[in-house]
Each structure stands twice: as structure tokens, then as C-alpha cells.
Amino acid sequence: MRALNKTTTGSPATLRLPDLLRVPELETLSIAEVVGAVLGDDLPVRFTAYDGSAHGPEEAQHVMHLRSPRGLRYLASAPGDLGMARAYVSGDLVITGAHPGDPYTLMKVLTKEVTVRRPSPVELATIVRSLGWQNLRPIAPPPQEHQPRWRRIAQGLLHSRARDAAAIQHHYDVSNEFYQHVLGPSMTYTCATYATEDTSLEDAQEAKYALVHDKLGLREGDRLLDVGCGWGGMARYAAKRGVTVIGATLSRQQAEWAQDAIAREGLEDRAEVRFSDYRDIPESGFDAISSIGLTEHIGVRNYQSYFRFLHSKLRPGGRLLNHCITRPSNRISEHAGEFIDRYVFPDAELAAPGRLINEIHDAGFEVRHEENLREHYALTLRDWNANLARHWDECVAASDEGTARVWGLYIAGSRVAFEKNSIQLHQILAVKPTSSGDAQVPLRPWWSR
Template identity: 70%
Template sequence: MTMFKDAPTSTAAGGAEGGRKLSIAEILEIVVGKDLPVRFTAYDGSSLGSPDATFHLNLRSPRGTTYLVTAPGDLGLARAYISGDLEIIGAHPGNPYEVLRVLGEQLHFNRPTPRELAHIARSLGWDVLKPIAPPPQESLPRWRRIAEGLRHSKTRDAESIHHHYDVSNTFYEKVLGPSMTYTCAAYESEDQSLEDAQENKYRLVFEKLNLKEGDRLLDIGCGWGGMVRYAARRGVKVIGATLSAEQAQWAQKAIADEGLSGLAEVRYSDYRDVAETGFDAVSSIGLTEHIGVHNYPSYFGFIKSKLRDGGLMLNHCITRPDNKHNARAGGFIDRYVFPDGELTGSGRIITEVQDVGLEVRHEENLRESYALTLAGWCRNLEANWDECVAEVGEGTAKVWGLYMAGSQLGFERNVVQLHQVLAVKLGADGEANLPLRPWWRA
């Protein structure tokens, strides 16, 4: 059902007769058709969609229109939403999962004709079509980040990690929960708690790495030290490395509070600066997404160089469902969430692991577990919304709600996956000295 205030009920394309200026809702109808699955209203008084729709999108200002038309797709929508120019009514800003699901399943885009595009441009006017500064939460585009160094240089990687992780430890405590773990949990059932599933993930990694008391573990990209502390509690000597100063500070305090300082250390350091070698195991949980696909040979080569013969590596990271797509992230993810982040398929990762001489012994996909993990984080953000907004501001809190809800959908729909790859550094004669069959509890 199409409803316009002070506008004819004919289709928007037909409204071109006589050069009449189109309303915002008429422009939207050209792009998505009449069957909008949500209610839409705009600052010019026009509307589209059923008044009885569960969700209502309200475009509040010309600035929001500028964001939408100058960056079509997810980046423009994110800008309008984060800035407050596009209001979602019927969904909590900390958890817009349901409205994103409805739009993803039912919204279909049309390609306007050249004549329609010209009419849209005339109707909007130059002032609306002229690009403007994005919301302050947005990172610079890739081509302008050169001032921070070449892509995936130590300096630029440090800045990218700072953008995402040095938001506020207090904010992350509210969103992630007591585990302070910002990576996929391993669920044994859909009704398992987030905390139990995160503990289960650390247990799974620990057992896959065949660690025992007295062993030495290097955990690169260690975050707030969840894996570091899990292993240290079991008598393993651990070094963790993170490029986030706030993570390192939080982790060192947690280590001291648990009385683990004799076994565990988290360094504010690039993983490439870790000098020690001869580790029994190396874990990389959620780092590979940040290092760049073209750096995989040196990355896995570094890991191999840190292992003793017979040592094990576990790589846990987000992947694409195939090995064909461009590795670069989309506009919203790159500019608001993971600057310079890149994803590829598990096949490419396994190939690179093998090509440096490590032997892959096992791999598995935890895609559904990541969807459940993200749902848990969204619930936490929604439940602690007021405190999160007070800590980081509404715009930044909206970024995380939008990112996590959208990512949950992505994992549910197999747009992205989460793979764990286990490999061993063989001895000189090709010996692995491992059990013949998997030695861990799945």
C-alpha cells in the first residue's frame, strides 16, 4: 500500500509528467517499489508503506538524505542511522536484528532508468547531492590512511586496532560480559549461556593444542587475555601480545588479580616483535582478519618460526564461504568497525598454512556458534544500553549494535563463517608425534 501526503496516488515514475518535483517517499518507491516491508516517513511529510507495519523508518532531515544518496548501500544507511538522521521505530538501537532481518528478506531494489535518475537529481537539488562530512565515528577511507603508513605496516595496524578496540574497557565489559572475550564462543547447545560457551571455546582450543602443565604457549592478538588466563590457570606459561593499550592494561590487572603473574604476561606489542621461540603451541584467535591476505605467508611463517618441532598452531578466524570473493570488507565494516580488515575463504587459509610447511591436522566451521555469540552480545548491549551510551556516546553504541546485529544475520545466512584450523610443525623426518585420532572432546 502506497500513501503520500499531498502527493498523487499514481506511481512515482508517472510523477515525472510536467517535471513535478518528487517527494522523498516517491523517490524511495522508484528504488524499492510499492511493497515496502516497513513504514517509511520523511521530513517533507511524505510516506510509504503500511501504517500497521511492525517497524517504522523515519528520515528526519535533509542531511540523512545526503548520506543515503552520496554513499548508496550499507555505508550511507549506516551514516544516516548513526548520526540520528534515520530513526528506527519498533527496534531497540542496541539490537536492530529483527528490522535488519525483515529488510534483508523482503526489501528488493530496482535499478532506476536514466530518466528517473535525472528526475530524482532535479527533485533533490544540488545542496542535498553534495557530499558532506560523515559522522565522527567513521574512519578515513583506505586511500587517505596512507598518512598512518602502508596498509598492514606496524604503525597502520596499530591505528586500526586502536580504532576498534580502544573504545572503552567499561563499554566492552557491558557488551561482552564477564569473560571479556570478543571472539566466537563454542556452543554445545542453543540454550547454553554465553559465558559457558566462551569457557568451552577456550577449553576446545587448549585441548586441541594438546597443552599440559609446564608447556609454553604464545597467544598472538590475545585481546583481554582470556586464553592467556585460561591456560595459565592450568599451569601453562603464556605470553600474550595485543596492539591495544587498553586491552593490555586490563589483561595485566586481571592476571595479577588472579595470582597468575608467575605464569602469564600480556604485552602491549605487535606480535611480530615477540622475540622468544621454542613454544609448544601458538594460538591466534581473531587476529587473521586484521593482517591482510597478502601477508599470510609471512604471518604463518612467523608462527612456524616460533614453534618447536612437534609444536601445534591453532588459527581461529572469520572467513568467507568461498575463496573467490574480494578480500576487502564492505564500506560500513571498513570505515566503522575493522579498518583495513580482510577476509578470505578457509581454503586459502589452509593453503597458506601448508605452503609454509605446517601440516594441517584438523579444521572445523563454527558458523552457527558465532551467530549465537553475536545474539548474546546484542542482548547485553540492549540490556545495558543506558550505561553504554553514557560511556561512549549514542553514535558509537549504535555502531556496535548495527555491526553485531548485521553480523549475526551474516553468520546465520552463510555470508561469513568461522573456521578453526589446527596444524603441526613436523620434525626433520616428518614426525608429528601426535595421537592417531583427535584427542580432544568436540
């Protein structure tokens, strides 16, 4: 960059930031030049700004345009994914070449081809001078953003009942109509299983429920507890096959929709979905428990109490199927990034599958099988993005444009993460052995893949 090639007196390592801000040779950069200084000259997308500046190839497929000073303040005051999300969700950063409901191609390019540079002290001083101190002061975020972690203490301690309820309601109580457009008729918000890449979303979700049902060995007359049951898809699938099911969810909207669906399908005598914390289910002696997409919200430090509770709810010989997103390594932080934590899953935590298996064993279970379905989740997210883009106007009407933008960004980014093995999806099948050690399972896997 022209301004960053000039020399200054003294060693940058010995200069303080206030000294650097007074160096007369430092020029003022345009907004696009600041972007170039941080992201490099080989940016695969084009960036333009309201000050008329531009950076990146003119022929680029994607153009990111910063429309306003408010967007600049979002970017400057929270560098990284949080600032980008704020500017994008608020509409201050607009993108051409990618539908807001399906920005996958852009997310893939940014993730794989863009590396953030760490500016030298002189470069940092130039950037700060160019942006101006006023743009480094945070302003109110878009209304879709959840409170930062430190402010959530007012809702209770981390993973207390009240705080968990607030986090679940933030994400799941958008509107049932919104979810119907994105998830499709199955209203299933978890990883599907695909026979081929061309399998429809509905068939893949039906196959996932069949896989869980068969792994658990459910038969007519059995009793199933489905914790974190969402809109009751698993409960209704099992009930149609003669299983008696209790489901629990902390989302009132989910519970109401699920009970209506149960009534429409004539399953009231076998299925019930309660607006309840799973810990408040008094019944026990279940033949099986399904936990599909709940462990992410439990908290890593609560795994042991969680699995011990589930163990206590099963009869001897009963089975547990735990299906959840995981980290590829225990060396990665269990906490979600700022964008996911503030806009999508507040307080969510992920661990590697080995940690889960250890905790399940230590709770008294015997693990019999596990498998990684991360490619299947990438395909599921592909289809959710397609639904969101196809029903964009309806989704905006059912929520608001900022919320719809959050979802487009989150789904596309998650798809990229599953494809590049930044996150995984593991199903773990475990059994509560009898007092004599009998696991009551066949010698070889008994379910169809």
C-alpha cells in the first residue's frame, strides 16, 4: 500500500501508538485501502465503500459494498466475524453475486482464500488514523444480537435452568412459520442422512428418524423419551410405529406446534410433547432415549450430570442414542465463535467425540457404536439454504430481514465448516447393561444404513 511503504524515524518496536499517530509521513488511507492492508492485495472478492474507494478484482464474482458510516463503525469497533456480521445483518454491508438466503459460494471463498494479516505497529497506526478514533467506539448492535456472555449473568449462571431457557427461546422462538419455510414439511432441525447427494431433504430426514429408531431397537409397545425433541418429528415417527413417546422442549412455540401435529395425525394416545426442561420429566423405566441435537446446549462441564440423569431414566438393557455436533479435536476451544454465540446459539459448547464417549461410559453406559455424519450435515445445510433462498420473501415476512440474513449467513458458514472438517456430527449408541453385564444387543449391527 502506498502509505505503508513510507519510512519513519526510529524503530517501530520502540514507538508508542500516540507517537506513531503524530508521525507526519503517515498518509490517510481510504476505506478500501484499509481493507487491503488487513486482507492483502490478492483479495478474491471486490470491496467497495461509500467513500468511492474500491479494492479487489473488477471481474470478481462477488462484490461487498459498505454503504454507510454506521457499517464502518461496526467493522472497526469489532474486527473479525462479529463486526462483519453486524454490518451485514443491519444491511450496511451488501453483497452482490450471492443470494442473502444462500451466500455459500461467498462463504466458501472467504473461508478458503482470505487470510487476515496482522498489521505492524506502523501499519496499525496508519489504519487507526485513517479510520478515526470515533469509528473505533462501539455502537448499539443490530436488534437480532444477543447479549454478550458477561451480561447474561442477569439470567442466571451458565447453563442454569433460567439461562438455558432464555438461550433456547432466543434461537428457536423465531416463528414456526419461518422454520416451516426453511426446514420444509418435516420441521426437523437436525442432520438428515442421505442415500445419495440427490436424495430429497424430506426423504433424508425420514431416513434419519428410521436410523435412530432402528439403532434404538424400538418395537411396538416400547416407551421412548425424546429430550430436546424440537417440533416432535422423532416422537411422531416412533408413535406411528406403536411406540409410546414423551418429548420435552424448552421452546413453547415448538411444543405447541408439535402437540397440534400430534393431534392432526391422531397420535394423542401414544405421543406427547411437553414444554418442559428435560430434568423435570418424572417418569422413568424407558426402553430407549433419543437425544438429537440437545447436547450442544448442555455445557461440557455438565456432561456427566446429563448422562447420569439419562442413565437413571432407562430400564436395564435400555438404549441411548446421542446425536450432536462435535469438535474435531479436544485442543480446540469448546466455546462458539462470537457470531454464533451472539446471533445463533448463545452459550453453546462443543467437545470432541472422545470426550462424549468418556462421559457416557463414566455415567454407567456401555458405548456400542459411533459414527461421524458430517458430510450428511453439509448436505442438510445445502438444502436449508436452498429453502431459505426460495422462500426469502415469506421468511422475511415471518420474522424480519435482519433475522433472515443471520440465518443465511449461519447456515452457509456451517456448511463450509462441515465440509472442511472444522466441525463434525456424531451419533453415539450406548446401552445401560443389566446387573449381570448383559447389554441385550445382537452380535452385529442390526440396523440398515
